[in-house]
Amino acid sequence: xxxxxxxxxxxxxxxxxxxxxxxxxxxxxxxxxxxxxxxxxxxxxxxxxxxxxxxxxxxxxxxxxxxxxxxxxxxxxxxxxxxxxxxxxxxxxxxxxxxxxxxxxxxxxxxxxxxxxxxxxxxxxxxxxxxxxxxxxxxxxxxxxxxxxxxxxxxxxxxxxxxxxxxxxxxxxxxxxxxxxxxxxxxxxxxxxxxxxxxxxxxxxxxxxxxxxxxxxxxxxxxxxxxxxx
Numbered sequence: 001x002x003x004x005x006x007x008x009x010x011x012x013x014x015x016x017x018x019x020x021x022x023x024x025x026x027x028x029x030x031x032x033x034x035x036x037x038x039x040x041x042x043x044x045x046x047x048x049x050x051x052x053x054x055x056x057x058x059x060x061x062x063x064x065x066x067x068x069x070x071x072x073x074x075x076x077x078x079x080x081x082x083x084x085x086x087x088x089x090x091x092x093x094x095x096x097x098x099x100x101x102x103x104x105x106x107x108x109x110x111x112x113x114x115x116x117x118x119x120x121x122x123x124x125x126x127x128x129x130x131x132x133x134x135x136x137x138x139x140x141x142x143x144x145x146x147x148x149x150x151x152x153x154x155x156x157x158x159x160x161x162x163x164x165x166x167x168x169x170x171x172x173x174x175x176x177x178x179x180x181x182x183x184x185x186x187x188x189x190x191x192x193x194x195x196x197x198x199x200x201x202x203x204x205x206x207x208x209x210x211x212x213x214x215x216x217x218x219x220x221x222x223x224x225x226x227x228x229x230x
Contacts, residue, residue: 001028001029001030001062002029002030002204002206003029003030003032003128003131003204003205003206004023004025004029004030004031004032004202004203004204004205005031005032005033005034005133005170005190005202005203005205006019006031006032006033006034006190006200006201006202007034007172007181007190007191007192007194007200007201007202007203008034008035008036008068008172008173008175008191008194008195009033009036009037009041009047009194009200010036010037010038010039010040010041010044010070010090010194010195011037011038011039011040011041011042011043011044011046011047011090011093011094011097011195012041012042012043012047012194012195012200012215013041013042013043013046013047013050014043014213014215014216014217015194015199015200015213015214015215015217016047016050016200016213017050018200018213018214018217018218018219019200019201019202019211019212019213019219020202021219022202022211022212022213022219022221023202023204023211025202027054027057027058027059027062028062029062030061030062030063030064031054031058031062031063031064032064032065032066032126032133032170033051033063033064033065033066034066034068034133034134034135034170034171034172034173034190034191035065035066035067035068035069035070035071035122035135035153035172035173036068036069036070036071036135036172036173036191037051037068037070037071038070038071038074038090038091038094039070039073039074039086039089039090039091039093039094039195040090040093040195041093041194041195041215042093042096042097043097044093044094044097044098045094045097045098045110045114046097048114048117048118051063051065051117052113052114052117055117055121064123064126064133065117065121065122065123066122066123066124066125066126066133066134066135067118067122067123067124067135067153068135068136068153068172068173069135069136069153069154069173070089070090070091071118071122072153073085073086073089073091074086074091074094074118075115075118075119077091077107078107078115083107090195095107095109098110124147124149124152125138125144125147125152127144127165127167130167130168130205130206131167131168131169131170131205132144132163132165132167132168132169132170133169133170133171134147134151134152134169134170134171135152135153135171135172135173136151136152136153136154136155136156136157136171136172136173136174137151137152137155137156137157137160137169137171137173138151138152138160138163138169138171139151140160140161140162140163140164141164142164143164143165144165153173154173156173156174157171157173157174157182157187157189159182159184159187159229160187161186162186162187163186163187168185168186168187168188168205169186169187169188170187170188170190170203170205171187171188171189171190171191172189172190172191173189173191174189174191175191175192175193175196175198176189176190176191176192176193176198177193177196177197177198178192178198179192179193179198179199179212180192180222180225181201181203181210181224182227183224183225183226183227184226184227184229185226188203188224190203190210192212194214194215198214199212199213199214199220200212200213200214203224208223208224209221209222209223209224210222210223210224
């Protein structure tokens with residue numbers, strides 16, 4: 001069994017299909033998705049359908065989905081009427097994926113199954129023996145179960161110090177506009193800006209090989225290279 005992590009996909013369904021094909025993803029792999037499934041890209045609905053289908057199909061523990069700050073904004077738009085903020089951050093594209101050419105999408109068009117997945121099946125974080133996975137970041141001296149939501153969902157990746165657990169952090173959230181994951185040894189950010197002009201990344205956390213795809217279906221692969229930081 002491989003442990004594979006997927007970065008922020010932001011509704012870029014074609015890149016999701018291409019990168020999982022390039023990585024030869026199987027139901028025996030443990031897949032950890034880092035959140036930000038929705039907004040900005042054209043196919044938020046299809047991305048959520050794909051994630052939910054895999055979660056139903058594979059054995060327990062083979063599909064670990066984290067929640068991103070864009071899922072938080074989507075939930076808040078429904079519960080707290082903060083629609084304007086969500087729409088301004090890419091929620092307009094997410095809603096459009098639930099509509100049709102003749103009818104704009106609305107919150108009422110989002111299936112209950114999608115709300116349930118985002119609210120109840122996605123996690124704040126995940127960890128195994130050697131790594132921990134968060135959407136955005138973590139305080140280095142605070143146990144994962146005590147991390148504030150701001151850090152887990154919103155704080156940018158600025159080459160953080162090693163975590164007290166001694167485990168390697170894998171995160172997304174902060175776009176690496178170079179299109180290359182940023183690896184500082186004890187932490188790696190795999191949001192490689194697919195919703196902009198970058199790539200979508202799937203990382204084998206045990207070996208360090210990663211696969212990437214863009215929305216045109218082009219793929220490539222490489223090994224993580226460590227960046228020296230002062």
